[in-house]
Amino acid sequence: MNTPSPTQLPAGANPLDQLADIHLPPAVPNFPWALGWWVVIILCLCLIAAAYWLWRHYRRRSAYRRAAQLELAALKAIDNDAEFARQLNQLLRRVAIHCQQSKPAAPALAGLSGEQWQTFIYYGCGAKPAFTEANLDALFAAAYQAHAAPLDRQQLLKQAQQWIARHRSHYV
The missing domain is CATH 1.10.238 (Recoverin; domain 1)
Incomplete structure (x- = not known):
């Protein structure tokens, strides 16, 4: 049995049909974030909590x-x-x-x-x-x-x- 070599194509065959699909890398996961992002989130939450506490303290003192x-x-x-x-x-x-x-x-x-x-x-x-x-x-x-x-x-x-x-x- 004769198998055609990759350089030999049967008559009327399209050479592009032998190309393989593009392999995409795996999707980038949302989690786990890097340690720096967790630090930024925690600092933002602490700043929001401190601002809220200061606002409440001011409101109480100026009632x-x-x-x-x-x-x-x-x-x-x-x-x-x-x-x-x-x-x-x-x-x-x-x-x-x-x-x-x-x-x-x-x-x-x-x-x-x-x-x-x-x-x-x-x-x-x-x-x-x-x-x-x-x-x-x-x-x-x-x-x-x-x-x-x-x-x-x-x-x-x-x-x-x-x-x-x-x-x-x-x-x-």
Whole structure:
């Protein structure tokens, strides 16, 4: 029996029919990843967890500020200037006392009055005070005097909102 040699093809045969198919390499597996990728994933998860913890910590520590802002919005409904001034002064004092509770060596704010309290409020935001001296004088005059000049409520509310947002008790 005669078998045709690879160089000899039967008549009418296509030489391309003798070519073998391309052998593809095996598919690249998804797992196991290299150690470096696992380290990157773990670091990313740790960063996300730390950012979440810091956000929660900040939210918890500044909850009193959000509550004070809500109370400040409720003060807009008070019609009497003297009552408005007393309520605003009381709100600022409560915010300051709450902030000082975590600092045992800090001076007692509950006992501050008059010029000392006004100085604390004025310098409570550091180098850039939230209140102007004229508005603070008008606020305390309306709170403690029977007949005082009318208050600029919008300006006082705006400045009190800034003070609540920015105050730091360690400035005084």
